[in-house]
Amino acid sequence: MISVVKYLISEAMDNIVEHANVSNGWIMVQNYPNKGFLDICILDTGLGLLGSYKAFDVAGINTDIDALEQAINGNSTKQITETRGYGIDTSRRMLVDGLKGKYFLFSGSAFYIYTNELEQITPLNRNVKWTGTMLALRVPNSVPVGFDYTAYLE
Amino acid sequence: MMKQIINIQEYLPTTITSRDAIEVLKSRLDVVDCSSFVFNFSGIDFVSRAFADELLHYIKNNNFSVEFENTNKNVAEILKAVNKNRSKRNSSFHKIAVTQFKRKEELNNFLSLI
Numbered sequence: 111m112i113s114v115v116k117y118l119i120s121e122a123m124d125n126i127v128e129h130a131n132v133s134n135g136w137i138m139v140q141n142y143p144n145k146g147f148l149d150i151c152i153l154d155t156g157l158g159l160l161g162s163y164k165a166f167d168v169a170g171i172n173t174d175i176d177a178l179e180q181a182i183n184g185n186s187t188k189q190i191t192e193t194r195g196y197g198i199d200t201s202r203r204m205l206v207d208g209l210k211g212k213y214f215l216f217s218g219s220a221f222y223i224y225t226n227e228l229e230q231i232t233p234l235n236r237n238v239k240w241t242g243t244m245l246a247l248r249v250p251n252s253v254p255v256g257f258d259y260t261a262y263l264e
Numbered sequence: 265m266m267k268q269i270i271n272i273q274e275y276l277p278t279t280i281t282s283r284d285a286i287e288v289l290k291s292r293l294d295v296v297d298c299s300s301f302v303f304n305f306s307g308i309d310f311v312s313r314a315f316a317d318e319l320l321h322y323i324k325n326n327n328f329s330v331e332f333e334n335t336n337k338n339v340a341e342i343l344k345a346v347n348k349n350r351s352k353r354n355s356s357f358h359k360i361a362v363t364q365f366k367r368k369e370e371l372n373n374f375l376s377l378i
């Protein structure tokens with residue numbers, strides 16, 4: 111389980127370093143042993159997903175919804191596309207499909223949520239926005255039988 | 265040609281999370297006299313996918329002959345998975361439903377149920 115948490119955090123933090131164009135970010139962690147999960151929030155006040163795509167002149171991505179959908183599909187802003195862009199997609203599947211946790215990604219005026227019950231992108235009123243990227247992960251304390259995080263590695 | 269052993273633990277923390285960490289190792293490689301390297305992962309507990317990707321990319325670009333030694337299970341699995349998938353990419357596009365809430369109360373209610 112520690113390796114999974116390290117994987118999830120490392121991918122998110124590396125995205126800040128690689129894409130946010132800021133010198134710092136924040137991580138907040140709260141354990142809820144009685145409720146059976148760990149909440150992790152990693153955020154920055156950088157370019158945001160849309161801003162990052164725009165900074166790298168990636169064509170066809172014009173809204174926060176587009177940017178979320180592309181990021182989740184592993185469309186990296188970097189040129190070496192065959193080996194980049196795995197982080198978000200792998201992390202969300204590892205957490206939700208594998209661990210039965212919950213994944214929340216908020217950037218600009220839209221958020222993406224993925225749980226075992228639902229998956230959707232929700233646009234918000236333009237006045238409601240996060241200037242940067244905010245990732246919230248709910249990690250169950252117990253690992254489902256048969257779960258092997260390496261099966262999700264790409 | 266000489267073979268250089270790089271004891272990663274001497275230069276990087278036990279948990280390596282950043283793609284940029286490769287820069288530290290690059291500065292330690294004697295690329296003038298060596299093209300064969302042993303990366304000793306003794307004491308390294310975890311490497312991120314991003315670091316593994318960057319390391320493998322650097323090795324391939326420079327045509328180095330490399331051995332990985334003392335990798336624990338986590339490190340070995342990540343290096344193996346990243347290396348295996350370097351040339352094959354799932355290009356299928358995953359379309360995601362977009363759901364908008366007209367009223368703030370609807371949004372609040374939705375979020376409270378997650």
